[in-house]
Amino acid sequence: MGALLLSGSAEGVQVDPLIVVPIAVVVVVLAVLLGRYARQAQRGRAHSGAEGLVGRLVELRDVRDGHGRAFLEGTWWSTRTAGPPLPEGAIARVVDLDGLTLVVEPPTEGDDS
Incomplete structure (x- = not known):
């Protein structure tokens, strides 16, 4: 103008x-x-906290008695299984966040995230 x-x-x-x-x-x-x-x-804003992590697939490392570690979103997280223990190297789906611990379970059919 x-x-x-x-x-x-x-x-x-x-x-x-x-x-x-x-x-x-x-x-x-x-x-x-x-x-x-x-x-x-x-x-399309990224969610932070539990809503951004739940449903993601992770590979378990250093697993002992149902507890282990997983690398997700650039950070190493402590993990624990919601059901039976999973072996090291297993792929698991995040179902909850308990403090700074990811609660994981085996992936269901059709999980690809």
């Missing part, structure tokens, strides 16, 4: 509308795209 004001007949200052209009169109398109990306980022 400011550029349109300058395109009038002001003394010594003149902006060609053939330059202003394409630049304005590009700025509007970029603003709309950035707005859409921001809205999508908010809608």
